Amino acid sequence: MTRLYSISHQYVEYIPEHLLPGVLYISKRFRTASHLCCCGCGMKVVTPLNPAKWSLTDYGPNVSLSPSIGNWNHPCRSHYFIIRNHVRWAGKMSQRQVAAVRQRDHIDVERHAKGKNVVAHLSEIFKRWFK
């Protein structure tokens, strides 16, 4: 599997059923973004765009997604940041860290009463690490 180090972005009305690797599909209408895991494993990663989940910053030629993408539920357990269309790889998390993030995510989801998602996101601590 080949890791990607950059990704392009594409605004769409509907997220297509079949995604191309290396493309971040963004639907403003449905407030969500989707891409195939940047490790090359082919898993679809869904990142809802709302205050409890991810935020997208559009710089014009490129975009950032925050916080990082942590695919704990996928076999690859990839963890990376999408910053201005660059994929910045981060270390894999330990079971304990994953559990902590899941716990926090659970609380966030309850707080914001938003539906289920397959991807968890990182704590403030990890965001600070990579600043």
Ligand SMILES: [Zn+2]
């Ligand atoms: Zn992967």
